[in-house]
Amino acid sequence: MLCNTYLLEGVMSGRTLPLGQVAHIVGQSTDPRSPRGGDPLGKALRDEADNLMLLCAQQHLEIDAKAALDVFTVEWLRRVKQEHEDRVRHLTALGPERATTVVRMVGSVHGNAVELSRETAAEAVTADRRFPLYLESYTRHGVEIDLRHIPGEQAGAVWNAEAAAEASRHYYRQATAVIDDAVRNRLGPGIERETVQHVSVFGFARLPLLVYLGSRLDDTVPTDIYQRHRHEQSWAWPAESGPATEFAAHRVQAGPDGDEAVVVVNISGVITSHEIPRELSGLPHYEVRPVSAQAGPDILRCRASLRQLEETLRMFFARLEREAKSLRRLHVLPAIPLSAAVALGRAHHPQVHPQLVIYERLAGSYAPTLEVGQVPG
Known part of the structure; x- marks a missing residue:
């Protein structure tokens, strides 16, 4: 009772044993x-x-x-x-329709880690009147994607931007393979068998990987994304209080009609125009930002604000589909909370929308580190 240990299974033998x-x-x-x-x-x-x-x-x-x-x-x-x-x-007291499959992705963000245990996730989903579904194939821990063992997370931190970007790309190739394996071989079969009816996502990792995870999740399965709240040191969404923050996408610079464009997503911070890499300066330039609010790290204080942001991103991609039919690659410079990175990946349709080239700040400047989706034919 005190430690929440499962008392009907031996840890070493894996057999059903009465251990209480x-x-x-x-x-x-x-x-x-x-x-x-x-x-x-x-x-x-x-x-x-x-x-x-x-x-x-x-x-x-x-x-x-x-x-x-x-x-x-x-x-x-x-x-x-x-x-x-x-x-x-x-x-x-909760019916089976309130079950959720917990997906936890745990990594480091430039050397910083965070506690994201099974118990932490269970407390957050329980607060939403759901209960975590731990199928036998999940070893009663849900789907855990552990990136902490992958070497090179901090590689290139003190080098020049080009070397740092190359080191990061090597790290991302290994990390995306781990994500693919978990989604394809652990989460996917449950969705196919219809034993997974709802998914709850918890992620602490570098932003490009969170975007990638979001892109790999099945968009037909209802999904809740959780955010770590710094002040409360909690992953549970606070009770809804006040209106949700609204967001909008604007075109801030015209450019030649071509197959590439840039979008700066200024949500948790602000990336200024002079920080955009010089090789992108002549491309059409879009910005996603809050409406009637300042960008800041605590802007997603309630779940409704995250939903507003995800809807804004979906509308933005739909707009590009209508108005920029020749667009093949979209360079994304994100200043966003972790939950918003997952939402960005979920809003992107790899068969319909342009390939996303996710940038990251390395060695003092932004560099491309991970591509999400294929270049449309």
């Missing part, structure tokens, strides 16, 4: 050696369900250890038991 132990909150005996046995609870009530907890062996030993009895008091254990039972009642 029944523990008493107030000791079964009034003997001084019985943990918390001096409580005035009547002896006839000590074997009742209200006084029992199901624990793993290690935590059973810990709560009954003499040196820890001042921590694991009767009051503390009763409160934890009540909170756990309330959570179970909440989850079991």
Whole structure:
């Protein structure tokens, strides 16, 4: 109960085994050696369900250890038991249509990592009145895409921009292969069998990889994208409060009708015109930015704002499809939150829209590092 360990499966054998132990909150005996046995609870009530907890062996030993009895008091254990039972009642009251398959992608962002455990994701989806569906093929951890073991995440950080970009492209080739494998061999079969009806996405990685992940997710499956909120140190979306932030896409520079264009997505920050690489300066130039609000790292404070941004991006791609039929490659310079990067990838249709060339700030300037989708024929 305390550690949320699954108590019907052996970690080493993988076999179904009853590993839980029944523990008493107030000791079964009034003997001084019985943990918390001096409580005035009547002896006839000590074997009742209200006084029992199901624990793993290690935590059973810990709560009954003499040196820890001042921590694991009767009051503390009763409160934890009540909170756990309330959570179970909440989850079991949800119908099967509230199940969601959790997809977690964990990497480093220029050396910085973040805690994104199975429990963290479960708490966030539970707050949305859903429960995580951990199929057998997911080893009860959902679909985890772990990029932390891939060498080269920080490669080229102190080199010139060209060398840094080449090192990053090598890293991205390995990372996208890991993403492809997880989507194709783990998430995909569940979607085909219709055991996956809803997906919840949590991602902490470099922006181009989050865009790529979004592009690989099946757009026909309802999907919620989660955002890490810095102030609360939480992945749960806050309750909706106030109007959602609106966004718009504008053409800010005309150019010759050709097969390439540039879009700057200024959401969490602002990329100015002089930061756009010189080789792109003559191309048609678009910008996506907030309406009646300043770009900033906390602009996506509610889920509705993210939905507004995703809808704006879909409308932008539809506009290009109508008005720029010769466009084949779209150079994307993103200043966006992590959740928005996933939304950008989901809004892009690889068979219809121009190929996205995702840029990243490396060694003080923006360089192309990852291509999403194929160049249309």
